[in-house]
Amino acid sequence: MGISSNPCRFPPNFALLSAFVVLACFAAPSAGNFYRDAEITWGDGRAKILEGGRGLSLSLDQYSGSGFQSKNEYLYGRFDLQLKLVPGNSAGTVTTFFLSSQGEGHDEIDFEFLGNVSGEPYTVHTNVYAGGKGDKEQQFHLWFDPTAAFHTYSIVWHPQRIIFLVDNSPIRIFNNHKSIGIPFPTSQPMRVHCSLWNADDWATQGGRVKTDWTKAPFVAYYRNFKIDGCPVGTSGGSCGFQSQTQELDAKGRNRMRWVQQKHMIYNYCADVRRFPQGSSAECKRSRF
Ligand SMILES: *[C@@H]1O[C@H](CO)[C@@H](O)[C@H](O)[C@H]1NC(C)=O
Numbered sequence: 001m002g003i004s005s006n007p008c009r010f011p012p013n014f015a016l017l018s019a020f021v022v023l024a025c026f027a028a029p030s031a032g033n034f035y036r037d038a039e040i041t042w043g044d045g046r047a048k049i050l051e052g053g054r055g056l057s058l059s060l061d062q063y064s065g066s067g068f069q070s071k072n073e074y075l076y077g078r079f080d081l082q083l084k085l086v087p088g089n090s091a092g093t094v095t096t097f098f099l100s101s102q103g104e105g106h107d108e109i110d111f112e113f114l115g116n117v118s119g120e121p122y123t124v125h126t127n128v129y130a131g132g133k134g135d136k137e138q139q140f141h142l143w144f145d146p147t148a149a150f151h152t153y154s155i156v157w158h159p160q161r162i163i164f165l166v167d168n169s170p171i172r173i174f175n176n177h178k179s180i181g182i183p184f185p186t187s188q189p190m191r192v193h194c195s196l197w198n199a200d201d202w203a204t205q206g207g208r209v210k211t212d213w214t215k216a217p218f219v220a221y222y223r224n225f226k227i228d229g230c231p232v233g234t235s236g237g238s239c240g241f242q243s244q245t246q247e248l249d250a251k252g253r254n255r256m257r258w259v260q261q262k263h264m265i266y267n268y269c270a271d272v273r274r275f276p277q278g279s280s281a282e283c284k285r286s287r288f
Contacts, residue, residue: 032225040068041193046217055223058196060086060093061216067096067195070227074099075189076242077229080154083113084221085122087147090115092200092211095220097153099190105132107185109155109162113146114203115218122146123265126164128174130183135280138172139266140259150223157229158246159186170248170256171263177282189232196220 033053040047043066046059058066079099086093093115100108108129113122121141128136144151156163162185164172176184196218200211230239248256268274269283 032227034068034222034225037070037072037225037227038068038192039071040066042067042195051223055221056225057219057221058095058194059217059219060196060198061218062213065195065197067193067197069194070192070225072227072231073189073191073233074157074227074229075187075232076157076159076239077227078154078156078241078246079192079229080152080224080226081192081194081222082150082152082224083146084148084150085113085146086115086196086218086220089118089212089215090122090147090218091117091204091209092198093218093220094195094197094199094203096193096195096197097155097222098193099155099157100193101185101188101190107131107188107190108134109157109185109190111153111155111164114199116204117209124166124171126172128162128185130185133183135268136174137266137268138264140171140263141265142166143259143263150221152224156246157185157190158244159242161246163246163248166259169259170252171259173248173256175282175285177285180281182280182282192225192227194222 034049034056035053038056040049043058043064046061046064046066047068048057049055050057056068058068060066081097083095083097085095095113095115096111098108098110098112100106106129108127110125110127112125114125116122124140124142126138127134152167154165154168156165160176162174163170176186178184178186198211200209201207228241230241269279
C-alpha cells in the first residue's frame, strides 16, 4: 500500500450495524455498481452499462463522444476506478477520470489519458484547479500498456493533500499550501466525471497527429467504481475519511520518486519557458 488509510471506518456506536459493515468490508470490498452510483450524462447511447452494473463502456465516433458522472457529490474522499484504454491507433482520443465542482470559480482534479498512434505511449495528464485556476500540470508515461488490461487509477482528495495513484503507486502529490496563498480545493463539493472525447486539435503531439476515423468507434472500458468518501447531504459534509491522515509511507515515497524520475515527461514546476518569472511557490516546498 502506498498510503496509510483505513478502508473500513464506521461510527463506533452502531454495534449491530458495525457488524454488518465489517462483514461487508471483508467479504466483498464494496464493489461499485454503475447503475446505483453513476448516471450517463451524454453521448446518445454511446455509453453503455455492462455486466449488471459492474462495467461501463464509453465510445467515440466522428459525431460524438460520451460520458458519465457520479450520482453523488463529495467533499473529500478516495475515488478508485479501473480503466482499459482505447487500443491501437488512439491518437486524438482523450479518456478522462476527474473530479469537478460546478459553476464559476470551479475546483477540479484531473486524470486525462491522451491517446497515441499504435505502439507509442499514452500520456497521462494530471492537473489541479482551485477557484477556476489551474496551471498545475504534470504528465507521465506509464510503465505498462494501459490498453491490454484493466489498471486502477485513484484520486485521493484530502483536506491536506491530493494524491494521484496508478495501481496503488503514488505518482503525484499536491499538498495544501493555502497558508502561503496557493489555492486548494477545500469547500466546493465535487462529482466524479468520466468521458471519452476527441481532441485531435491538441492532444497528440500538440495536435500534429490527427484522429484516424476509419478506426472508429473507439471504446474505453471502466469497472470497479469505488468511492470511500464523504457524500454531501448524507453525512453533513464530514466523515471518517477526513480523519485519516492519507500520508505517504516510506514505501510510497520511494515508489513515487521512482515514477517521477523514470516516467514523468512534463512538470509545470520545471517549465521556465512558460513561467519565466519563476515557478509557483509550492514548487519550492518539499514534494512530500
Ligand atoms: C506519443 O508518442 C510520442 C513518441 O514516443 C511521445 O513523445 C508522446 O509523448 C506520446 N504521447 C502523446 C499524447 O502524443
